[in-house]
Amino acid sequence: MFGLDKKDAKLLLIVAALVLFAPFLLNPFPTDSAMAQFNAGYPDLMQRFVIFGIFAIGFNILFGLTGYLSFGHAAFLGVGSYSAVWMFKLLSMNVVPAIILSVIVSGLFAVVIGYVSLRRSGIYFSILTLAFAQMSFALAYSVLTPITGGETGLQLALDDPRILGVAQTEGGNIPVPGIFGLEMRSTAELAIGPWEFVFNVGYYFSGILMLAAFYLAIRIFRSPFGMMLRAVKSNQQRMSYTGLNPKPYTLAAFVISGMYAGLAGGLMAAMDPLAGAERMFWTASGEVVLMTILGGVGTLIGPVLGAGAIKYMENIISKINSEILHGWFAFMPDGLEDLIVALIYPFIGKGWHLTLGIIFMLVVIFLPGGLVEGGQKIARLFGRKKAADDETPGKSTEPAE
Amino acid sequence: MEAIILQILNGLDKGSAYALIALGLTLIFGTLGVVNFAHGALFMIGAFCAVTLSRILTWSHTVIDETRTDFLGNPLKVEVPYVHDIFGVATGDAIIDWAVPLAILFSIPVMLFVGWAMERGLIKHFYKRPHADQILVTFGLAIVMQEIIKYYYGANPIPTPAPSAFTGSFDFGAMLGMAENQIIYPYWRLVYFAFATVIIGAVFAFLQFTTFGMVVRAGMADRETVGLLGINIDKRFTIMFGLAAAVAGLAGVMYAPINSPNYHMGMDFLVLSFVVVVVGGMGSLPGAVLAGFLLGILESFASMSIVIDLIPGINQIIIYLVAIIILLTRPRGLMGRKGVMED
Known part of the structure; x- marks a missing residue:
């Protein structure tokens, strides 16, 4: 299907199903239950999952296939954001251009x-x-202020030309980004019993683009071009000896992954029409490296998993505070409760970076293949019989077609 | 003329910090062949050694002073540091005042231990792994270290003043017979530069004139042969790692009064230090020092208003620009050796 072999098609379908049903899957707990804070199914976070998924998929095309470790990929993300906001300012609020x-x-x-x-x-x-x-x-922050907005960032204003759209809405407000009249921020809510699910236009728009990006990545991974990129990683010298010039291939991979980052940046601006220089700071580049490694470098699904894991930690684990912890361990005797809370406390809330750093180090040390390799190892642990059983739940996702 | 001298002086203190960090980075790279992204974190831990020592010294207990009263008429509660009890008020105050220089003594064992623990506990297992893995694991370690510091010391910068004897500024112009108050320079920055010179000299002398240093240099040139001669080179390299950590830590201790330590200062310096190392040439100790001072001075020249008027924004990007030009025109950096990290 789509020129993919059976295994890849299955993977694509699984990812498509996950993206499609994410509002359900990420909201497994009833809204008024104590576990509701673990619900990640709100539009803002779901958008970030898929947008950073795109960013990491693109980074993986460069780092995973060619082995070139770029520590400056956030620059492309920032450039993408700036161009998108300029398009909103000059042309119209339609996200496509x-x-x-x-x-x-x-x-x-x-x-x-x-x-x-x-x-x-x-x-x-x-x-x-x-x-x-x-x-x-540094330039976006200082000299290029007329183009980038400097410290305050690039924002929309009421007197922007927007030649194809309207400068301001009838109410005198700045219009919001949308696609042919459908606003990115518009959401539909569905309440089933105590559960509440949110469906957001922006999320599905980004999600569809992520699926397209993912599909393209699979095609690149399986193509002769992807083979060349792997050759660049394993031995450039041998590649040149066979009469192939590695340069154009690597440059192509770099540009493709830069365009993925630009797409992610553009989507970020489409979800929230402003762009700031901090998106280009090197820690942002470090973040995408973390995502890719954590998920599994060189694998197809790894970067998406890594992006999801990090964004989930950033938004959910960072919200847990000591009161919530005390609530969880309230069943224990007082002294033990305080001890356990004191032990866990540095790793949650504002300390989520510490948890991230430790997990990242453990992954680099023990699981160079990332979460994907971890998953494979666990699957292997349960032996062949289990692996055969796994086929059946795999099929149950197929109706997503 | 005055402006040029002033800019050179301004560049020296930042250049000293770059040179010290880059020296340690190069020591680690030259001996162990490891690209250490956690080196900036070691610099930061050094600065927090100064903070810790000054906190220990000002650790105090409350005493009720009967002779004075607060605004409600109650006897005033006074915080008395323990050092006052031990050494008396005058000596105690002097010790508190000199907390930063004293932290040098405090930080050396701490940093040697941190370096040793890092090498034995983590880096040792990464010698055979690719450079990318080394970068990634030390990057993770740097995040962990700075988060631990953030947890205990908070996210805000902690002012750590220099001894009051060094608070003033030094009028260079008057000394050289030029107009007064033209070239003034804080004493502490002068101290920092002198300190950096001494440390750099000491490291070079150690490598050049001691048997230990000779073995280490031999190991840098050809690790395998030195090993075949029956010398335990790994042990010596571990000690060099500790030494490099101590150099970074000392750079941090003395930098604390110039820039109040915060948990991410290491990362800020790390990026620049890597640029410095690469410009100087991977694995070249003199190159690292030279490039450190050179880039520090260039940076301060670029922030002169005449230069900024000419090329706007140059002060922000000069270091990176120089690095790009050097990397493309002189692939080995300024003084890089042949065969080290060539692609």
């Missing part, structure tokens, strides 16, 4: 940076990309 422009501009940006950076490899490549990203950040 905005996203097309953000992909094109970040692609061009990636051509320039990639052409220069890819003259070196290894740590030098990492430093070069880092240097370019930090330069973009």
Whole structure:
């Protein structure tokens, strides 16, 4: 199906089903129960899951296939956001031209940076990309203020031209981004008993784009081009000896992953029409590295899982405070309760970065293949018989078609 | 003329910090072949050694002073540091005042231990893994270290003043026979520069003139042969890792009065230090020092108003720009050795 073999088609269908039913899957707890804070099914977070999924899928095409570790990928995300917001300011609030422009501009940006950076490899490549990203950040913050809005960021204003759309709504407000009249922020709510599910236009729009991006990534992974990229990773010298020039392939991979980042940046602006320089800061580049490694570098589904895991931690674990902890362990004797809360407390709430750092280190040390490898190991642990049984629940997701 | 001297001086203190961190990074890279992204975190831990010591020294208990009263007429409660009880008021105050220089003594064992623990506990297992894995695991370690510091010390910068003897500024212009108050320079930055020079000199002397240093240099050149000669080179390299950590820590201790320590200061310096190392040439100790001072001074020149008027924004990007140019034109950096980290 779609030119994919059976296994990949199954994977794509599973991801499609997950994206489609995410509002249900991420809201497993009734709204008024104590576990409701673990519900991740609100539009803002779901949008972030898929947008950062796109970002990580793109990063994985570069790092996973060619082994070039870019520490400056957030620059493309930032450029994408800026171009999208400019499109909102100048043309109209329709997200389609905005996203097309953000992909094109970040692609061009990636051509320039990639052409220069890819003259070196290894740590030098990492430093070069880092240097370019930090330069973009510093310039966006200071000199390029007329284009980027500087410290306050680029925002929409009432007196923007918006030649194809309206400068302001009838109520005198700034119009909101939408796709042919359908606003990105509009949501439908569905209450089933104590559960409440939210369906958001922006989420589904991003989700469909993520599926397209994921499909494209599968095609790249399985194509002769993807084979060449793997050859770049395993042995460049041998590749040149066979008469192939690795440069164009690596540059193409760099540009493609830059365009993925631009798409993610454009979508971020489409969900919330403002763009700031901090999106280009090197910690943002570090974040996508964390996502890809955590999920499983070089695997198809890994980056998406990693992005989901990190964004979930950022938004859910960081909300837990000591009172909630005390509530959980209230059944214990007082002294033990305090001890356990004191032990756990540094790792939750504001300390979620610590948990992330530790998990990340453990993954790099023990599971170089990330969560995907972990999953495979566990699956292998349960032996062949279980693996055969796994086929049946796999089929149950097929009706998603 | 004055402006040029002033900018060179301004560049020296930042350059000293870059040079010290880059020196440690290069030591680790040259000996163990590990790209250590947690080196900035070691710098930060050094700065927090100073904070910790000054907190220990000002650790106090409450005493009711009968001779004075607060605004309600009750006897005033006074916080008395324990050092006052031990050494008397005058000596105690002096000790508190000199907390930062004293922290040098405090930080050396701490940093040696941290470095040793890092190498034995983590880095050891990564010698055979690719550089990308080393970068990633040390990056994770850096996040963990700075989050631990954040948990105990909070997210805000903690002012850590220099001894009051060094608070003033030094009038260089007057000394050189030029107009007064043209070239003024805080004493502490001068101290920092002198301190950095001493440390760098000490590290070089240690490597150049001691048997231990000779073995380490031999190991840097050809680890395998030194091992075949029956020398336990791994043990020496572990000690070098501790030493590199101590150099970064000392750089941090002395930097605390210049810039109030906060938990992410290490990361801020790390990015620049890597640029410095790469510009100087991977694995070259003199290159790291030279590039550190060079980039520090270039940065301060670029922030002159004449230069900014000419090329707007240059002060923000000069270091990266220089790094890109050098990396593309001199692939080995300024003083890189042949065969080290070449692709």
